Amino acid sequence: xxxxxxxxxxxxxxxxxxxxxxxxxxxxxxxxxxxxxxxxxxxxxxxxxxxxxxxxxxxxxxxxxxxxxxxxxxxxxxxxxxxxxxxxxxxxxxxxxxxxxxxxxxxxxxxxxxxxxxxxxxxxxxxxxxxxxxxxxxxxxxxxxxxxxxxxxxxxxxxxxxxxxxxxxxxxxxxxxxxxxxxxxxxxxxxxxxxxxxxxxxxxxxxxxxxxxxxxxxxxxxxxxxxxxxxxxxxxxxxxxxxxxxxxxxxxxxxxxxxxxxxxxxxxxxxxxxxxxxxxxxxxxxxxxxxxxxxxxxxxxxxxxxxxxxxxxxxxxxxxxxxxxxxxxxxxxxxxxxxxxxxxxxxxxxxxxxxxxxxxxxxxxxxxxxxxxxxxxxxxxxxxxxxxxxxxxxxxxxxxxxxxxxxxxxxxxxxxxxxxxxxxx
Amino acid sequence: xxxxxxxxxxxxxxxxxxxxxxxxxxxxxxxxxxxxxxxxxxxxxxxxxxxxxxxxxxxxxxxxxxxxxxxxxxxxxxxxxxxxxxxxxxxxxxxxxxxxxxxxxxxxxxxxxxxxxxxxxxxxxxxxxxxxxxxxxxxxxxxxxxxxxxxxxxxxxxxxxxxxxxxxxxxxxxxxxxxxxxxxxxxxxxxxxxxxxxxxxxxxxxxxxxxxxxxxxxxxxxxx
Numbered sequence: 001x002x003x004x005x006x007x008x009x010x011x012x013x014x015x016x017x018x019x020x021x022x023x024x025x026x027x028x029x030x031x032x033x034x035x036x037x038x039x040x041x042x043x044x045x046x047x048x049x050x051x052x053x054x055x056x057x058x059x060x061x062x063x064x065x066x067x068x069x070x071x072x073x074x075x076x077x078x079x080x081x082x083x084x085x086x087x088x089x090x091x092x093x094x095x096x097x098x099x100x101x102x103x104x105x106x107x108x109x110x111x112x113x114x115x116x117x118x119x120x121x122x123x124x125x126x127x128x129x130x131x132x133x134x135x136x137x138x139x140x141x142x143x144x145x146x147x148x149x150x151x152x153x154x155x156x157x158x159x160x161x162x163x164x165x166x167x168x169x170x171x172x173x174x175x176x177x178x179x180x181x182x183x184x185x186x187x188x189x190x191x192x193x194x195x196x197x198x199x200x201x202x203x204x205x206x207x208x209x210x211x212x213x214x215x216x217x218x219x220x221x222x223x224x225x226x227x228x229x230x231x232x233x234x235x236x237x238x239x240x241x242x243x244x245x246x247x248x249x250x251x252x253x254x255x256x257x258x259x260x261x262x263x264x265x266x267x268x269x270x271x272x273x274x275x276x277x278x279x280x281x282x283x284x285x286x287x288x289x290x291x292x293x294x295x296x297x298x299x300x301x302x303x304x305x306x307x308x309x310x311x312x313x314x315x316x317x318x319x320x321x322x323x324x325x326x327x328x329x330x331x332x333x334x335x336x337x338x339x340x341x342x343x344x345x346x347x348x349x350x351x352x353x354x355x356x357x358x359x360x361x362x363x364x365x366x367x368x369x370x371x372x373x374x375x376x377x378x379x380x381x382x383x384x385x386x387x388x389x390x391x392x393x394x395x396x397x398x399x400x401x402x403x404x405x406x407x408x409x410x411x412x413x414x415x416x417x418x419x420x421x422x423x424x425x
Numbered sequence: 426x427x428x429x430x431x432x433x434x435x436x437x438x439x440x441x442x443x444x445x446x447x448x449x450x451x452x453x454x455x456x457x458x459x460x461x462x463x464x465x466x467x468x469x470x471x472x473x474x475x476x477x478x479x480x481x482x483x484x485x486x487x488x489x490x491x492x493x494x495x496x497x498x499x500x501x502x503x504x505x506x507x508x509x510x511x512x513x514x515x516x517x518x519x520x521x522x523x524x525x526x527x528x529x530x531x532x533x534x535x536x537x538x539x540x541x542x543x544x545x546x547x548x549x550x551x552x553x554x555x556x557x558x559x560x561x562x563x564x565x566x567x568x569x570x571x572x573x574x575x576x577x578x579x580x581x582x583x584x585x586x587x588x589x590x591x592x593x594x595x596x597x598x599x600x601x602x603x604x605x606x607x608x609x610x611x612x613x614x615x616x617x618x619x620x621x622x623x624x625x626x627x628x629x630x631x632x633x634x635x636x637x638x639x640x641x642x643x644x645x646x647x648x649x
Contacts, residue, residue: 249640
């Protein structure tokens with residue numbers, strides 16, 4: 001598993017496999033060459049020995065006695081004939097004054113009715129030296145070729161793959177927000193050219209789809225507003241009309257409530273879409289503590305639940321002011337909505353943390369789903385089910401950490417306004 | 426008072442007209458861009474209610490035309506678009522208010538009155554209803570010229586009631602006026618009831634029993 005996760009850059013991978021293949025080839029060819037040359041040399045030596053022996057033999061036949069030239073040539077008369085043999089032997093060489101390795105060929109011949117043992121020897125050291133000279137120069141040459149090839153290959157690869165790497169960078173930079181089409185480097189290589197075409201096609205399609213979806217969501221929420229406005233206006237005219245019964249009025253009022261809910265839902269969905277599309281790019285320094293204090297003052301005017309606010313310092317966050325307001329509003333209004341027994345709500349600003357806690361009899365059953373859109377624990381409240389999803393989306397947008405805990409009969413939400421880089425440290 | 430309702434949705438246009446005409450206003454209508462341009466350059470209105478998306482053109486162009494001709498009409502934009510930019514653009518061009526669809530007619534009515542009250546249209550900052558006088562400049566209310574001590578929400582509520590006198594206001598309409606986007610909160614704990622009750626007590630203690638319950642759960646501010 002771990003091996004799968006290791007990613008190697010293309011060029012290094014290519015160089016690496018080239019390196020391994022060349023290394024293997026080099027070793028194998030050197031070994032083959034070694035044995036082949038050794039065999040050749042041995043053949044050569046033996047041929048030399050045979051021809052020397054033949055010459056001695058013909059000299060003896062001609063009546064000359066070549067005599068001995070130890071250790072190169074030895075001719076002795078022997079009593080019986082044995083089979084010929086070749087062997088390696090170590091003999092004292094008086095000219096070198098040391099023990100040397102010789103290749104020896106001995107044969108027994110009956111010439112002119114006399115039995116001779118003819119031994120010819122060749123110094124092996126020389127052939128060994130030749131062998132090693134050949135092998136070493138071979139290694140040297142092949143190594144040079146290999147190094148040259150390696151760098152040539154590398155620079156070639158770099159040149160060939162350059163459009164690919166450039167386009168990869170372009171794709172990394174690709175953003176749906178910019179209207180510019182993706183700029184790709186063309187290549188003479190057919191596959192790269194095809195890849196470019198596909199990328200251009202895909203990115204164009206992605207952008208079109210994104211635009212369509214965005215337009216669709218905007219259109220839907222936009223188009224819904226007008227019929228809702230008509231329904232609402234008509235209901236108001238009916239309510240103010242002459243012949244409405246109490247039952248009818250209550251039903252109409254209930255329809256008004258549902259229209260209101262639908263309107264809210266519409267607005268919040270549009271907001272969520274905008275958040276998902278990263279359409280809020282404006283950022284300024286917002287004093288979250290001040291903002292929270294203002295929002296609390298507003299809520300205190302409309303709500304009978306008391307809100308307590310403790311602050312030790314001012315939290316400054318760099319974000320869109322509109323989103324900052326929605327964030328604080330939603331997290332507090334959520335607490336108000338779900339505060340059981342009208343117990344007070346505690347809000348606290350400390351360091352970079354904003355905590356909002358309200359009394360609750362039981363912890364949330366599925367805390368992992370708390371920030372999912374349309375997740376509700378009960379149907380008791382006619383909420384849109386989007387408030388916390390929006391809170392989460394805003395936090396995600398800026399990399400703020402939000403957590404939920406159930407501590408001492410209290411639902412506690414904690415938002416950390418520390419910028420994500422600082423939080424990691 | 427003469428109003429122009431420039432709205433291409435005939436249903437909505439007619440509903441607005443029939444609501445506003447009960448107060449004795451004269452309402453004219455324009456159902457498309459050309460009609461709106463034609464009427465604003467030909468006639469004078471106190472208030473123009475302008476839809477941004479008129480079927481054949483933009484309401485903002487009508488607004489520009491109005492400003493070019495230095496017409497004194499107050500302009501309230503109604504738009505299906507909730508985006509902040511549209512709102513700012515409209516207000517920058519000189520609109521007096523901006524309402525997002527859907528809105529309550531009572532809300533539109535109170536916005537119209539607010540625009541009219543502002544000095545530049547020669548309006549009076551005081552609204553008088555029998556012994557009650559609301560000074561919208563100072564945001565204070567008097568009963569038989571005796572200042573009333575009202576919270577901000579109670580003041581808003583009283584103003585909303587008086588500008589929509591003789592009309593039935595459901596709790597939903599009131600909640601949305603006072604609470605805006607948080608009106609769903611008001612629903613859960615009956616906050617409205619608390620506020621209305623407090624205001625009603627303050628008025629009745631001075632003998633002003635104008636807040637009447639209508640159809641059990643609605644309210645009506647009336648003399649009757």
